[in-house]
Amino acid sequence: MPDVELSLLVLKTRHLEALRKVYSTLGIALVEERHGKGPIHYAGQVGPVVFEIYPLPEGDTVVDTTTRLGFVVSSLANVLKSLEKLGTPIVTKPQASEREMRAIIRDPDGRSIELHEA
Numbered sequence: 001m002p003d004v005e006l007s008l009l010v011l012k013t014r015h016l017e018a019l020r021k022v023y024s025t026l027g028i029a030l031v032e033e034r035h036g037k038g039p040i041h042y043a044g045q046v047g048p049v050v051f052e053i054y055p056l057p058e059g060d061t062v063v064d065t066t067t068r069l070g071f072v073v074s075s076l077a078n079v080l081k082s083l084e085k086l087g088t089p090i091v092t093k094p095q096a097s098e099r100e101m102r103a104i105i106r107d108p109d110g111r112s113i114e115l116h117e118a
Contacts (some may be wrong), residue, residue, distance in 0.1 A: 010052045011111075013063055015043070018108040019053045025082045026071050026115070046071070062084035065110035076101045 013019050020042050024030050037108040041054040043097055056063060072081045075079055076094055084090065091112065093106040101117040 006049050008050045008052070009046075009055055009069075010058070011067075011109075012054050012056045013109050014054060015108040016040075016055050022083065022088055022105075022107050023051070023053065024086075025086065026073060026113075028078060030099050034080055063109045068112045068114070070114040070116065072118055074117070076103060076110045076115055079115060080105075 011019065020030055023042075023044075028044040028046055030051075030053065031043040032040060033043045034040045040074045041052055041056050042048060042051045045051065080090060080094065080103060088108075090103060090104055092102075094101050094103045099118065103115050105113050105115060107113055
């Protein structure tokens with residue numbers, strides 16, 4: 001079986017600016033981009049993965065809320081405090097395990113995001 005790496009993750013949303021704020025708060029340096037006549041969107045890097053947030057195309061009415069994402073952050077307490085100021089729902093308060101602290105939030109589209117502090 002060949003080795004495989006994730007290189008690109010694209011989220012599509014009707015809440016472009018709200019998603020930018022949440023994912024920037026996690027520590028993803030997102031910059032505005034536009035390729036040719038395509039839509040304005042945001043792009044950044046998460047390790048080797050290009051992470052992009054695009055507007056949902058005209059005519060599409062449903063956003064995928066079943067995708068679950070996970071990120072390691074340097075300070076879970078600080079990130080959660082900043083996310084609470086944005087009004088981000090915290091689904092699971094920080095819980096300790098043997099190896100990490102973990103919490104679950106929801107982005108403005110309703111996707112679950114696991115946050116870990118190793």
